[in-house]
Amino acid sequence: MSAQIIDGKKISDEIREEIRRETAALKERGVQPGLAVVLVGEDPASQVYVRNKAKACEDLGFYSEVHRLPAETSQSELLGMIDRLNRQGNINGILVQLPLPKHIEEKAVIDAISVEKDVDGFHPVSVGNLMIGDDSLLPCTPAGVIELLKRTGQSPSGKHAVVIGRSNIVGKPVSMLLLRENATVTMTHSRTPDLPKVARQADILVVAVGVAKLVKRDWVKPGAVVIDVGMNRLPDGKLCGDVDFGDAAEAAGWITPVPGGVGPMTITMLMSNTLKAAKRANGIDR
Numbered sequence: 511m512s513a514q515i516i517d518g519k520k521i522s523d524e525i526r527e528e529i530r531r532e533t534a535a536l537k538e539r540g541v542q543p544g545l546a547v548v549l550v551g552e553d554p555a556s557q558v559y560v561r562n563k564a565k566a567c568e569d570l571g572f573y574s575e576v577h578r579l580p581a582e583t584s585q586s587e588l589l590g591m592i593d594r595l596n597r598q599g600n601i602n603g604i605l606v607q608l609p610l611p612k613h614i615e616e617k618a619v620i621d622a623i624s625v626e627k628d629v630d631g632f633h634p635v636s637v638g639n640l641m642i643g644d645d646s647l648l649p650c651t652p653a654g655v656i657e658l659l660k661r662t663g664q665s666p667s668g669k670h671a672v673v674i675g676r677s678n679i680v681g682k683p684v685s686m687l688l689l690r691e692n693a694t695v696t697m698t699h700s701r702t703p704d705l706p707k708v709a710r711q712a713d714i715l716v717v718a719v720g721v722a723k724l725v726k727r728d729w730v731k732p733g734a735v736v737i738d739v740g741m742n743r744l745p746d747g748k749l750c751g752d753v754d755f756g757d758a759a760e761a762a763g764w765i766t767p768v769p770g771g772v773g774p775m776t777i778t779m780l781m782s783n784t785l786k787a788a789k790r791a792n793g794i795d796r
């Protein structure tokens with residue numbers, strides 16, 4: 511293997527230390543960031559993520575509330591809870607853990623969260639702000655990808671970035687963020703002809719398609735930065751990304767592992783957004 515590994519856990523720990531320090535200073539001014547996390551149902555992976563979010567809040571000195579609702583909760587009950595949290599003064603960020611049970615319309619729930627408290631960056635106004643370059647709360651995983659690049663000294667500016675995948679949660683927003691960082695961006699998807707050939711043109715290759723080990727060594731330009739946003743559970747229970755790590759690392763200059771790459775950044779960027787929302791709510795600039 512020739513590639514250098516981008517250690518998402520280490521970078522995430524560094525950012526958390528910065529947030530911890532800033533939170534302590536904020537508390538001396540009487541401001542404590544507050545996050546509400548809402549979980550509907552008993553999805554085992556979601557339960558772990560929600561627990562980790564509450565732990566991160568405790569560790570950084572945030573106030574937090576976790577609302578665990580039964581799977582049968584109706585959409586109007588959930589919207590009622592969001593309405594209460596929107597009006598709650600000690601809550602700066604509201605996160606509804608996804609996926610939601612099938613009988614609840616995800617869009618209606620996201621739309622109901624007040625934009626100022628939209629720490630997931632999924633609200634249509636936050637998405638619009640991202641498009642026009644306004645300073646809104648950014649979606650956590652895409653923001654984490656940009657932080658990983660910057661903090662490893664791999665600035666996107668002037669580079670050709672190829673994004674594989676066009677989801678609303680990762681592919682589209684990460685493309686906009688790379689563009690904002692002055693990369694030339696190519697967005698690709700399942701109907702792109704000769705995907706390996708397009709991927710091979712990338713200085714920065716971001717993969718978020720949900721297909722285990724799709725990207726092989728011959729998809730990667732020698733020396734390129736490969737960012738794997740995929741998280742796939744194999745039949746043996748192990749996690750793997752959308753990139754065949756061992757193979758692609760033979761060609762890449764830098765590469766993120768799964769686990770331990772982009773994943774740890776998601777919750778850290780959520781904490782960063784909550785801190786930012788708390789400062790804004792209290793008229794404190796970053």
Ligand SMILES: Nc1nc2c(c(=O)[nH]1)N[C@@H](CN(C=O)c1ccc(C(=O)N[C@@H](CCC(=O)O)C(=O)O)cc1)CN2
Nearest residue numbers: 559606607608609630650769770771772773774776777
């Ligand atoms: N409202 C939201 N729901 C969901 C989001 C989100 O950003 N907002 N993202 C995912 C789940 N998620 C956070 O909620 C999340 C996923 C993965 C990780 C992570 O740290 N992954 C580790 C591996 C963890 C493991 O071993 O299972 C890694 O990749 O190293 C954190 C958060 C869907 N829902």
